[in-house]
Amino acid sequence: MTVLVRPKALGDYKIREFRMLIDGQWADGAEGRTIERVAPGHGVVVSRYQAATKADAERAIAAARRAFEDGPWARMTASERSLILLRAADMIAERADELAFLDAIESGKPISQARGELAGAADIWRYAAALARELSGESYNTLGEGTLGVVLREPIGVVSIITPWNFPFLIVSQKLPFALAAGCTTVVKPSELTSASTLVLGEILEAAGVPAGVVNIIVGTGPEAGAPLTSHPDVDMVSFTGSTGVGRLTMANAAQTLKKVSLELGGKNPQIVFPDANLDEFVDAAVFGAYFNAGECCNAGSRLILHRDIADEVTARIASLSAKVKVGDPLDPETQVGAIITPQHLEKIAGYVSAASNDGATVAHGGAPLDLGMGQFMTPTILSAVKPEMAVAREEVFGPVLSVLTFETTEEAIRIANSIDYGLSASVWSRDFDTCLTIGRRVRAGTIWMNTFMDGAAELPFGGYRQSGLGRELGRHAVEDYTETKTLNMHIGERTNWWVPR
Numbered sequence: 109m110t111v112l113v114r115p116k117a118l119g120d121y122k123i124r125e126f127r128m129l130i131d132g133q134w135a136d137g138a139e140g141r142t143i144e145r146v147a148p149g150h151g152v153v154v155s156r157y158q159a160a161t162k163a164d165a166e167r168a169i170a171a172a173r174r175a176f177e178d179g180p181w182a183r184m185t186a187s188e189r190s191l192i193l194l195r196a197a198d199m200i201a202e203r204a205d206e207l208a209f210l211d212a213i214e215s216g217k218p219i220s221q222a223r224g225e226l227a228g229a230a231d232i233w234r235y236a237a238a239l240a241r242e243l244s245g246e247s248y249n250t251l252g253e254g255t256l257g258v259v260l261r262e263p264i265g266v267v268s269i270i271t272p273w274n275f276p277f278l279i280v281s282q283k284l285p286f287a288l289a290a291g292c293t294t295v296v297k298p299s300e301l302t303s304a305s306t307l308v309l310g311e312i313l314e315a316a317g318v319p320a321g322v323v324n325i326i327v328g329t330g331p332e333a334g335a336p337l338t339s340h341p342d343v344d345m346v347s348f349t350g351s352t353g354v355g356r357l358t359m360a361n362a363a364q365t366l367k368k369v370s371l372e373l374g375g376k377n378p379q380i381v382f383p384d385a386n387l388d389e390f391v392d393a394a395v396f397g398a399y400f401n402a403g404e405c406c407n408a409g410s411r412l413i414l415h416r417d418i419a420d421e422v423t424a425r426i427a428s429l430s431a432k433v434k435v436g437d438p439l440d441p442e443t444q445v446g447a448i449i450t451p452q453h454l455e456k457i458a459g460y461v462s463a464a465s466n467d468g469a470t471v472a473h474g475g476a477p478l479d480l481g482m483g484q485f486m487t488p489t490i491l492s493a494v495k496p497e498m499a500v501a502r503e504e505v506f507g508p509v510l511s512v513l514t515f516e517t518t519e520e521a522i523r524i525a526n527s528i529d530y531g532l533s534a535s536v537w538s539r540d541f542d543t544c545l546t547i548g549r550r551v552r553a554g555t556i557w558m559n560t561f562m563d564g565a566a567e568l569p570f571g572g573y574r575q576s577g578l579g580r581e582l583g584r585h586a587v588e589d590y591t592e593t594k595t596l597n598m599h600i601g602e603r604t605n606w607w608v609p610r
């Protein structure tokens with residue numbers, strides 16, 4: 109039996125009203141329309157936003173353009189920018205409880221997990237602040253007596269930042285501080301389902317000393333408020349995290365004006381397990397990897413590829429651990445799996461499970477939505493006897509659903525792992541060094557974990573192969589992604605190489 113944590117009613121919680129941030133002013137949208145967010149774990153409206161139209165998006169882009177061309181941000185020293193980012197990091201840490209609460213009620217994620225994400229986000233802002241001062245170009249004093257070459261790094265300009273709903277504050281923190289560190293100005297559009305914490309970030313950045321127009325934040329739907337940010341000629345770069353479908357659309361829109369795009373997209377991440385692995389550690393990691401953030405996670409380890417000799421034992425152990433996972437009220441500190449983002453998304457998850465069952469997969473645990481009296485929830489689910497060609501094994505379910513596939517040889521495991529369109533992350537579990545390195549080198553994914561799962565650090569680049577995306581976030585080169593390279597080629601001394609002979 110799944111352990112249930114029944115949601116408590118939010119009682120006298122007052123709906124928070126948010127305006128958008130354009131050119132240093134908190135403003136209403138041109139049409140005065142609003143968007144309301146219903147908390148997925150509690151079923152009541154918790155936030156109301158001003159909805160941005162195309163005209164609002166264009167005002168925000170114009171403000172960012174002016175701030176880039178005429179404002180102080182791109183011109184101040186890296187030390188000054190870094191100090192402001194450090195101040196922002198401190199304020200994020202000070203307001204972490206409030207921000208975590210907003211992310212938990214709007215996304216349905218467990219509050220304990222949201223607090224962890226906030227701590228991680230503050231750390232990323234500090235890391236970006238440090239990188240701001242390390243940004244430098246190159247010089248070539250080796251091109252002959254008469255030539256000196258200098259390569260400058262300049263901020264790329266106006267950057268659109270578009271983020272999804274599953275890690276609202278963490279994902280904006282993987283983009284915005286690096287763009288700011290480089291000297292760029294920005295228009296940020298969080299998901300319309302989870303915009304609150306990003307808007308509070310706007311307050312923090314103002315208080316930290318970010319000048320007007322450098323960070324503009326609009327809320328709205330993708331087609332209305334997001335699309336102009338991907339196509340407007342005054343935008344120089346789009347940094348997008350979201351689904352592969354919208355990523356493709358973003359790239360196509362950006363192609364009209366040849367903008368740089370950075371895309372962090374979907375994943376369907378294999379975990380390959382050999383019989384010599386530490387299975388106690390693996391089964392715990394498998395449950396965490398599949399059910400963390402209710403499986404609504406680009407990195408979810410939702411595709412287990414188990415060696416045939418251990419498949420039955422491991423499946424049974426995961427099924428029994430799955431029953432101990434606490435599902436329910438996102439605001440209860442004990443909860444491990446919270447609510448599903450929308451009722452429509454819950455239907456989609458349940459649809460994947462029933463299609464897989466109809467095609468011959470076996471439900472080893474769970475398999476159905478959970479009625480907890482309010483909000484929408486899904487039982488942690490493990491499916492065995494899944495075939496590599498089934499949709500549940502190839503597509504992002506984006507819910508707490510684990511598919512078990514099996515292999516006999518290392519070559520077969522690699523072939524199954526690489527047989528889909530995604531390539532975000534993977535893991536290998538074995539005590540054998542050669543096995544781990546072989547999988548590590550041959551599986552095509554941006555991150556390979558060895559005997560662990562979903563660990564991360566600001567220092568380590570993150571991003572996908574193939575249809576999981578383009579480019580990398582985090583890591584020492586993250587600020588460079590938001591720059592242009594300019595070559596200064598300088599002639600020194602008297603000219604001797606005339607083109608027209610003298």
Ligand code: NAD
Nearest residue numbers: 271272273298299330331334335350351354372373374406
């Ligand atoms: P989504 O693609 O539906 O939306 C992402 C953002 O794009 C939202 O802000 C949305 O409003 C906006 N958008 C939608 N249509 C748009 C359009 N036509 N033009 C411009 N913007 C538009 O994704 P989602 O459902 O919010 O998030 C889940 C997806 O995000 C999953 O596929 C997940 O794997 C992916 N994701 C990837 C990473 C990563 O780092 N690789 C991290 C988190 C989530």
